[in-house]
Amino acid sequence: MAKPKDKPSNDSKHKEEEEEERDDDDKSFEELGLDPRLIRALTKKAIEKPTPIQQVAIPLILEGKDVVARAKTGCGKTFAYLLPLLQKLFTAANSKNKVAPSAFILVPTRELSQQVYSEVVSLVDLCRVQLKVTQLTSSMPVSDLRTAMAGPPDILVSTPGCITKCLSDGVVLTASISHSLEILVLDEADLLLSYGYEDDLKAFTAVVPRHCQCLLMSATSSADVEKLKKLILHNPFILTLPEVGEVKDDVIPKNVQQYWISCSARDKLLYALALLKLELVHKKVLVFTNTIDMGFRLKLFLEKFGIKSAVLNAELPQNSRLHILEEFNAGLFDYLIAIDDCETKEKETVNPESNVESRKSKTHRKPKLDADFGVVRGIDFKNVYTVINLEMPPSVAGYVHRIGRTGRAFSSGASISLVSTDEMEIFEEIKSFLGDDQNEDLNIITPFSTLTPNAVESLRYRAEDMAKSVTKIAVRESRAQDLRNEILNSEKWVFTSSPLSSYLLFLH
Incomplete structure (x- = not known):
């Protein structure tokens, strides 16, 4: 003591x-x-x-x-x-x-x-x-x-x-x-x-x-x-x-405008595409998903339409995560997909009833997740204007912390949550929590009317066609390739940015 x-x-x-x-x-x-x-x-x-x-x-x-x-x-x-x-x-x-x-x-x-x-x-x-x-x-x-x-x-x-x-x-x-x-x-x-x-x-x-x-x-x-x-x-x-x-504890700043869109779970990629492709949101954009697989599904899907993004997740080594964060904060790209899985950890266990799956797991063993990685709290995303919840967080606190990535200090910001039927219960809980107790104003999160049904439908045919190519195998391969690429790309950055190299430069 x-x-x-x-x-x-x-x-x-x-x-x-x-x-x-x-x-x-x-x-x-x-x-x-x-x-x-x-x-x-x-x-x-x-x-x-x-x-x-x-x-x-x-x-x-x-x-x-x-x-x-x-x-x-x-x-x-x-x-x-x-x-x-x-x-x-x-x-x-x-x-x-x-x-x-x-x-x-x-x-x-x-x-x-x-x-x-x-x-x-x-x-x-x-x-x-x-x-x-x-x-x-x-x-x-x-x-x-x-x-x-x-x-x-x-x-x-x-x-x-x-x-x-x-x-x-x-x-x-x-x-x-x-x-x-x-x-x-x-x-x-x-x-x-x-x-x-x-x-x-x-x-x-x-x-x-x-x-x-x-x-x-x-x-x-x-x-x-x-x-x-x-x-x-x-x-x-x-x-x-x-x-x-x-x-x-972490109320939403008044300078952040909160919106929501009702859509089915299968249409979430389509709506995310519409928001970005039609430039209905201000950059830079931080998109939250609950699992790594969903993050890479979104990344691969957006690439089909020429929209480049990166995925920040606990599967990457620390130096690679820092490399991605530095590039995003420096404005080298405008769209970052952040995996907020602190409360919904992906299950890495193998089905004991499937010998085939058991054999595959030995061949395709997933990288160990970094337990110290936390993307919602403890990371400063600079100059983020828009936060998009592709998937709703499982708690009110998770929502508040996510939205807190924009509207920092005296800047303005906006958030858009894509809410499916299965997520309405937590969404109503969030709305109730954020509402004004005296005025009973539970409409603090307003519908995002800028995105019209016609605009969404104009993209549906091609979007659904492209989504077919984003298979589980494609996602798995993308995760592995992304891991390899980030390790290679961050090697030079690691030396020039590491504490030890800074110390050596200080001595020189």
Whole structure:
């Protein structure tokens, strides 16, 4: 268990203090007391004003307070802790005796680790300061981990599992953490325990020094967050935006327009084609399916009409997923199919009654899915305007998290859900959840009238003809080929983008 930290006790009001977003006039980054170098870096990133959570969190973090920040996805929580964290390291005296990173940023997934690492490196480069940033992953050999930690870095971005691996292998010494660690960030804190990191976090937080400032960033106020808060924090400030409640933790932003289309399950590919081929939706587009097979069915089907897309799924190695995500975020293609199978895992078991299937399974064994991969939460899809639910998620929370991929920060967005008869029950549940309790307005998700029946029928004949060629065999072969291609295409990207190569370039 983490040791209680030495904090002033004369102000008992600060224990578990709830601070909601204030109605004061919007403050600028200058008024928040940010370093001019950080403000110039933000200007270069075209970020002109702080979000509500940043306005409240940044001053408290600069003051050295422990903070729990709860706010909906896309409201700027990452910069809410990165900006003051960097400023504190800018102004800290450089210690030649430092034996471990001054700041640890722990996240639940390797994809999020890569994205946070990239954001930190970008800000450091734009500020032109001498801070070393390192990302570690569990897949790195111990020798590479030791090389990356030589120095040591000022900021370390990783997952809890990787950190405990470093501790057990002697890559990072317990005494060095107690000596050097100044700031600990647990990002997406509500997911850390659900991803199975409880034992890792207990082992790590036990060596966190008393003076260390701890920050928990979360989209929800779940029991897991409360458990983490008790594990590591002492007298924290609890920042909660008004929209964040006990149930509606991740409400849909008001700047996102939600639509739905009623169609049969067999017509879903046809309707998706109509939306994209007739250019009825704004780019970039993120399409969600519940299974990998359906994702590749859609990809192959769209290719028949000259529409290129990529499939992001847990079957791909981490480096390949990061490669796809980087290309999509860079605008190299406009349509990304994301497999959200966290609640509807594909069954990989073989029918015991079929000896033929059993023999085939040995020959065509599917790649192992990455259990740490989470596409709905923990991944930042940049500049997504439209989210399409080709298949409805099995829960209200799944819907809210999916739609949260658009309308981030101050941007606008839209979502379109294709709803079949079998999905009406969950759809009605979603509508009821999102409805206004006072006005009983359950029509917050409106019909997408822009797509007319005549427009759909004009594509039906050719679409149904092309769909016949998208067989199970074609899907299986496409999955295998896509896996091979992505591994080859990402090899060069892996070297130039990996934490170790970044470290080697830093040395050079």
